[in-house]
Amino acid sequence: MRLSHVSFEKLDLLMKMQMVKGLPKLEFRKKNVVCVGCQFGKAHHQPFGKLEYKSKVPLKLEYSDVLGLVKKPSVKGMKYMITFIDDFSRYVWVYFMLEKYETFSKFKEFRVEAEIETKHNIGYLRYDNGGEYLATKFSKYMKTHKIKRQLT
Structure with a gap:
């Protein structure tokens, strides 16, 4: 009635x-087991604190993260994706990748596309301390284009 189910103990009974x-014969090995759906349904978090900084123009601050390795690759075999989020507009760019080493080439593609689209230059790139962002070529490229790094 409330989009829930009976407990494993009741189901066993x-x-x-x-x-x-x-009802098929099921075997419950552990008592007091909680299903994954129930755990997610009851999960909550505290609200985030107020932002200290908010960009005044597009591309002043970009957030980036690489997600993957996914369990099921896409039809074209893509197993990773990289996101770029603009702090000013909250606009999100998503690029799909076969391997993590494509991070640098996807960033270059993003920079050209975003700067043409917005007519602004990227000021800061904020990311976690992932190794895919720390390659020597990536560092040189950032310096050449006067893009500063920020780590989360």
């Missing part, structure tokens, strides 16, 4: 007493 026709 229903099964043992044969109270539901067609």
Whole structure:
């Protein structure tokens, strides 16, 4: 009724007493098991603090992260993706990648595309301390284009 289900203990009881026709015989090895869906449904977090800095123009501050390795690759075999989020507009660019080493080439593609689109230059790139952002070529490129790094 409330988009929920009975506990594993109740399900075990229903099964043992044969109270539901067609209920398969299941084996519960652990008592007090909580299903994954229930854990997510009851999860919550505290609100984030107020932002100390907000960009006044597009591309002044960009957030980036690499996500993957995904369990199921896309139809074209892509197993990773990289996101770029503009602090000013919250606009998100997403690029798909076969391997993590493509991070640098996707950043170059993003920079050209975003700077043409917005007519602004990237000021800061904020990312976690992932190794994909720390390559020597990446560092030289950032210096050449006067893009500063910020680590989260």
